[in-house]
Amino acid sequence: MQLSNLITDFLEYLELERNVSQLTIRNYDHYLKRFLEFSGDIGPKDIDLSLVRKYRLYLSRWTDPKTKRPLKRITQNYFMIALRAFLRYLARQDVKTLSPEKVELGETEARPLKVLDDTALKNLLEAPDTANKSGLRDKAILELLFSTGLRVSEAASLNCDSINLSRQEFSVIGKGSKERIVFLSDSASEWLGRYLDARKDTFKPLFIRFQGRIDPSNSGEAMRLTPRSIERIVEKYVKAVGLSVKATPHTLRHSFATDLLINGADIRSVQEMLGHSNIATTQIYTHVTNAHLKDVHKAFHSGNK
Incomplete structure (x- = not known):
């Protein structure tokens, strides 16, 4: 053959x-x-x-x-x-x-991991104008991405009935059709609730467009934001607040993982929440959090008193 x-x-x-x-x-x-x-x-x-x-x-x-x-x-x-x-x-x-x-692979230079610091993250999350539905949606998207570490394709595929705001958790199907549980922060849960309350439609997709022709067929599937649309939304606010980092939805995923590790989460738990099948994939974040160890050493080692 x-x-x-x-x-x-x-x-x-x-x-x-x-x-x-x-x-x-x-x-x-x-x-x-x-x-x-x-x-x-x-x-x-x-x-x-x-x-x-x-x-x-x-x-x-x-x-x-x-x-x-x-x-x-x-x-x-x-x-x-x-x-x-x-x-x-x-x-x-x-x-x-x-x-x-x-079959050998060529050696590659390690790509720097893009992670937002606290100030940049705060500026980005506060950028949308929540006085209108589009702004509420965008705010909910940003909060969701940082709260859950979802991949952009996973966020785009969510439906309104996927989210359990009372329990602040839901399941998502990730790479390789693997199911995992992700969790909503208080802030993400609040803004998702506000966004859903502002919607007067009965469309199935969680994140929908508010421009163009309204197409109610197939439970509003044609209204669903695509992964590329969500990427453009993030890009818009990154430019609006003038971030030095060219942040994407995946940057928020990196920031989610780094935030957990810096604040004491064990790497196995972070692996589960990210949906990584291999722990080695999650270990890339230790290079970022290692920098934080210097601050810990400076603050708590008796030789620095």
């Missing part, structure tokens, strides 16, 4: 057996098609170290036809990670090919 057919089988395996999100499948499709274009529709036994090395060189020298920019090293690694996952699948199917362990 040739590479093109095996790649199709792999993508179907991800969807049916691994229950991977459609976004992840599209990404794997994109990465593996690039390898297919490079290698040609060869057989799996023709994938060897020499071919992989040439492919890495090709990625390293590739430039975007429009921008003339090369691929970032971390992006090059995404292509190699997809190839390694594909080879791992082939090995499970007893298809003779290169061992996935032989």
